[in-house]
Amino acid sequence: MNDLMIGFMLLLLLVAAQASINGDTIKRSDFPDGFLFxxxxxxxxxxxxxxxxxxxxxxxxxxxxxxxxxxxxxxxxxxxxxxxxxxxxxxxxxxxxxxxxxxxxxxxxxxxxTRFKIFGDRVKHWITINEPNLFTQMAYKNGKYPPARCSPSFGNCSAGNLDIEPLIVVHNMLLAHGKAMKIYRRDYQASNPLKS
Structure with missing residues (x-):
């Protein structure tokens, strides 16, 4: 997400918060044409x-x-x-x-x-890994998500190394994303009628 989009979203949140404080009602017409809710x-x-x-x-x-x-x-x-x-x-x-x-x-x-192909004609946009930053932080820094690894100062985990493991995890997520995209493009994209 680029800085302009983040700024726009923050502005919308501020407008919504101010409207809530003032007791105003927010309507669809308050948003620009083409805005997707x-x-x-x-x-x-x-x-x-x-x-x-x-x-x-x-x-x-x-x-x-x-x-x-x-x-x-x-x-x-x-x-x-x-x-x-x-x-x-x-x-x-x-x-x-x-x-x-x-x-x-x-x-x-x-x-x-291998049921990836069952959804190929129904799904136009794919995300290979959902919230990779959150997963990395919660699973390999704070130890709250599986596999619950962390360094002692960040949680009560039986194992983990905050200095190395999050970097390895991010590296492997990028490799996995790349491999998934390669397989999708090679084996499924051509037969997907929704491809853009």
Whole structure:
């Protein structure tokens, strides 16, 4: 995201905050033509359907099985049950006037049977790794996400090295992104009618 976009988003947040303080109402017409109102989700937080339709265990499934890893002992086995209720959820988004919906699909649902091609004719834009900066910080600095690695000053982890591991993780995420894009372009993009 470039600095201009970040600045614009901050300005919109300030306008919304000021309107809230003044008791004003914010309307769609207050935004420029072409402005998209959108929402996004993360697969593990909403998907549910643990091990249904060929999904295998992912790192969050395994991580949440240890009660000490999740503060309230919860898991994503049902979550918001978006897997079964997606039509109802989409209707709700439409009723709210949402223009775009960015959702994620668990890699453990796509990869076990190389089902990347099942979604290729339905998905126009792909993100290979969701929030890589957050994952790196929370999993390899603070130790709050799987595999829960950190240096002693940042958490109570059994192992980790803050000086080296986050750099290795970012390096490998970049390599994984590059490989995924190469495979997509080579094997799937040509047959994707939605490609832009």
């Amino acid at each position: 959108g929402v996004s989700t993360s697969a593990y937080q909403i998907e549910g359907a643990y091990l249904e339709d060929g999904k295998s265990v992912n790192n969050w499934d395994a991580f949440s099985l240890s009660p000490s890893n999740i503060e309230d002992g919860g898991d994503g086995f049902v979550a918001d049950d978006h897997y079964h209720r997606y039509l109802e959820d989409i209707e709700t988004k439409q009723a709210l006037g949402v223009d775009v919906y960015r959702f994620s699909i668990s890699w453990a649902r796509v990869l076990p049977k």
